[in-house]
Amino acid sequence: MVGEARCQRGRKEKTSFLIVDAQSVSNTDTAKQKGYDAGKKVSGIKRHIAVDTEGLPHAIGITTANVTDRMGAIAALSSYQDSLTAVEKVLVDGGYTGQPFAQRVKELIGASVQVAKRNELNKFVVIPKRWVVERSFAWLEKCRRLWKNCERSCQLSLAMTALAFIALILKRS
Numbered sequence: 121m122v123g124e125a126r127c128q129r130g131r132k133e134k135t136s137f138l139i140v141d142a143q144s145v146s147n148t149d150t151a152k153q154k155g156y157d158a159g160k161k162v163s164g165i166k167r168h169i170a171v172d173t174e175g176l177p178h179a180i181g182i183t184t185a186n187v188t189d190r191m192g193a194i195a196a197l198s199s200y201q202d203s204l205t206a207v208e209k210v211l212v213d214g215g216y217t218g219q220p221f222a223q224r225v226k227e228l229i230g231a232s233v234q235v236a237k238r239n240e241l242n243k244f245v246v247i248p249k250r251w252v253v254e255r256s257f258a259w260l261e262k263c264r265r266l267w268k269n270c271e272r273s274c275q276l277s278l279a280m281t282a283l284a285f286i287a288l289i290l291k292r293s
Contacts, residue, residue, distance in 0.1 A: 122176045125289045134206035135172040138179075138231070140197075141213060141253040142189040143167045143260075147269045154269075155186030165269045165277060167260070168192040170200075170210070173249065175256040177285045178204060182278040189215045194224050204229045211236060211249055260284050 123133035144157040147164035156163050162185055170179035170193070181196025193216065197204065207229050212221075214237045222233040236250055261267050263284040271277040 121286060121289055122172075122178060125176060125293055126172070126174070128293055129174065131174075132206070134203070135178060136206050136208045137173060137211070138170045138204070138207050138209075139173070139211045139249055139253040140168070140170045140179075140193050140216065141250075141257070142169075142192055142215075143257045144185050145266075145269045150272060151269050152272045153184055153274050155184030157185035160185075165274060166192055167257070167277075167281060168196040169253065169256060170196060170204075171253050171256045173252060175252050175259065176289065177256065177282075178207075180278060180281055180285070182274045182281065184274070190218065190221045194221070194228070197225065197228050201228050204231075207231045209234055213237075213250060259288055263287075 127133055144160045144162040144166050145164050146162055147154045154164050164185050166183050166185050166187060168181040169177055171177055179196040179200040181192055181199060183192045183195065208231055210225055210231045210233050212233060212235055214235060217235050225231055225233050260281060265280055266284055269277055271280060
């Protein structure tokens with residue numbers, strides 16, 4: 121479905137550039153699976169997404185919040201590696217820094233990793249292309265069911281996230 125949406129916009133079916141990020145989401149009382157993200161002080165889950173420059177998803181992963189961004193991204197990319205064969209470069213933030221992560225991405229999908237570090241800029245500026253993935257998270261939060269994790273399992277949360285992206289793609293086409 122993402123490939124068709126890209127073709128309608130005059131792009132190639134498969135992307136060569138991905139932007140990866142994670143979002144910690146609080147759980148409601150009904151959720152069974154949860155972890156604690158000490159950095160964000162959130163008890164719940166993490167959504168890991170890899171989007172193209174238009175914000176369309178190419179990989180989605182849901183883990184408990186205690187899973188690191190790097191490990192969650194690796195899991196999401198490995199689940200979709202067959203459809204990511206054309207990817208040449210992956211843009212990430214400082215939370216994904218490290219040679220082991222870059223090496224694992226290279227092994228999985230054959231792409232190089234570029235880290236956009238905010239601390240190298242001496243003032244606040246929007247990091248080029250990083251805002252695209254943040255906009256995709258904002259689109260997800262427009263779905264009332266996703267502003268907080270209401271699902272009992274990570275699998276159901278993944279399905280609801282994918283459904284939200286499908287609705288977005290259908291609305292935009």
